Amino acid sequence: MDKLLIQGGAVLSGEVAISGAKNAALPILCAALLTTEPVHFTNVPQLNDISTMLRLLADMGVGVTKDGVDGLTLDGGKLNNPVASYEMVKTMRAAILVLGPLVARCGEARVSLPGGCAIGARPVDQHIKGLQAMGAEISVEHGYVHAKASRLKGARICTDMVTVTGTENLMMAACLADGETVIENAAREPEVVDLANCLVSMGARISGAGTDVIRIQGVEKLHGATHSIMPDRIETGTYLCAAAVTGGDVRLLKTSAAYLDTVVDKLMDAGCDITVERDSIRLVAPKRLKAVSLRTAPYPAFPTDMQAQFMAINCVAEGVATIRETIFENRFMHANELARLGADIQIEGSNAIVRGVARLEGATVMATDLRASASLVIAGLVAQGETLIDRIYHLDRGYAQIEEKLTKLGAIVKRVH
Ligand code: EPZ
Numbered sequence: 001m002d003k004l005l006i007q008g009g010a011v012l013s014g015e016v017a018i019s020g021a022k023n024a025a026l027p028i029l030c031a032a033l034l035t036t037e038p039v040h041f042t043n044v045p046q047l048n049d050i051s052t053m054l055r056l057l058a059d060m061g062v063g064v065t066k067d068g069v070d071g072l073t074l075d076g077g078k079l080n081n082p083v084a085s086y087e088m089v090k091t092m093r094a095a096i097l098v099l100g101p102l103v104a105r106c107g108e109a110r111v112s113l114p115g116g117c118a119i120g121a122r123p124v125d126q127h128i129k130g131l132q133a134m135g136a137e138i139s140v141e142h143g144y145v146h147a148k149a150s151r152l153k154g155a156r157i158c159t160d161m162v163t164v165t166g167t168e169n170l171m172m173a174a175c176l177a178d179g180e181t182v183i184e185n186a187a188r189e190p191e192v193v194d195l196a197n198c199l200v201s202m203g204a205r206i207s208g209a210g211t212d213v214i215r216i217q218g219v220e221k222l223h224g225a226t227h228s229i230m231p232d233r234i235e236t237g238t239y240l241c242a243a244a245v246t247g248g249d250v251r252l253l254k255t256s257a258a259y260l261d262t263v264v265d266k267l268m269d270a271g272c273d274i275t276v277e278r279d280s281i282r283l284v285a286p287k288r289l290k291a292v293s294l295r296t297a298p299y300p301a302f303p304t305d306m307q308a309q310f311m312a313i314n315c316v317a318e319g320v321a322t323i324r325e326t327i328f329e330n331r332f333m334h335a336n337e338l339a340r341l342g343a344d345i346q347i348e349g350s351n352a353i354v355r356g357v358a359r360l361e362g363a364t365v366m367a368t369d370l371r372a373s374a375s376l377v378i379a380g381l382v383a384q385g386e387t388l389i390d391r392i393y394h395l396d397r398g399y400a401q402i403e404e405k406l407t408k409l410g411a412i413v414k415r416v417h
Contacts, residue, residue: 006380013249021231024230030098033105034101036221062078082108093122108149110145130166182214190210256281264276267283269290291356308371337367360382361384
């Protein structure tokens with residue numbers, strides 16, 4: 001199992017390019033199931049989750065052709081097996097995103113229920129409820145969702161809570177339904193908008209993406225298109241935090257601050273100087289950050305996927321920060337690992353109280369989930385001495401070429417097998 005060895009103390013500086021967004025690419029690749037024509041993608045991130053999704057789609061009969069480094073062509077014309085097996089789904093819960101497109105395109109689907117995961121139970125009841133409202137007959141047997149529908153019918157759906165992939169699944173299914181679907185309480189995340197833009201370029205009729213009411217007029221069929229995946233705002237925020245905590249001066253390229261208002265605001269509150277250019281962001285950090293409190297909530301509020309990274313920078317900031325996690329019930333597992341580095345963190349229910357300490361000491365720590373592992377990298381960059389992070393397969397799911405990018409910025413990091 002790979003580990004990451006970090007020698008703390010380097011001040012990050014220089015430039016690095018941000019990759020395409022994992023959480024936009026995952027639903028957008030599934031959109032190729034909705035048409036028999038090839039769909040071309042660019043700026044696709046090189047991530048394990050993306051390779052897993054491509055293996056799953058190929059398993060169903062979809063033609064997968066790589067076009068250079070970040071290009072891809074998917075041909076849904078040969079789709080012949082609307083099944084997502086447990087083997088595939090257990091390593092990547094986002095595989096549930098094939099459910100809506102398969103029911104809409106083939107009239108049936110058999111998709112393994114994603115198990116829970118480290119950060120929470122993460123059920124998919126809203127995905128199922130929405131498809132049932134559109135006329136799908138759904139049963140859950142032996143850990144699989146079986147869905148059937150001769151043709152989905154447009155419906156008015158209001159999800160019980162804001163769900164990103166729930167909104168995405170239902171929006172994709174509605175594209176080929178008979179009539180209009182209205183999704184209320186829809187997720188407003190930028191990745192939902194990127195998916196909607198891709199679907200519209202394929203001939204879908206969608207309005208309201210990015211607001212909490214999305215209207216989709218079903219059409220008979222969709223056609224091929226070309227779509228460039230939006231930049232990864234969470235990868236961007238993660239590198240901003242890494243630069244901030246080391247007192248660095250970095251410029252992130254091929255990205256935008258457009259979807260990171262709350263994260264940029266918090267980093268400025270912490271004392272960073274941030275300059276936003278057309279497709280890049282520059283951060284100049286102070287010698288020591290000031291503690292910043294935050295509360296996660298659905299977009300446009302502070303993203304839960306940046307919570308762990310901010311816990312890490314608060315560990316060595318001046319003052320006390322309160323971090324409130326409102327989306328997932330168990331997303332503080334990085335706290336125990338940060339404590340091994342000398343952090344002072346108290347968990348009280350969905351609140352974490354972080355008291356900044358003068359310094360952290362390198363140690364061996366273990367990654368537990370994707371963003372938790374990012375927080376350990378950030379802490380390792382500023383801890384004194386060596387930090388060894390185990391189980392970094394979590395990192396590889398969501399951060400492309402992480403050691404190359406950090407090394408380019410001056411970090412002393414290497415992967416040990
Ligand atoms: C997406 O997960 C992201 N993943 C997550 O990013 C992100 O943390 C999350 O949205 C919240 O922003 C992808 O886009 C692939 P939800 P998703 O449905 O869609 C509950 C990362 O680090 N819920 O918005 O699975 C659920 O338990 C990952 O890149 C139900 O109860 O999250 C959670 O408490 C981690 N029933 C809340 O809603 C449902 O049917 C929000 O979940 C659906 C969700």
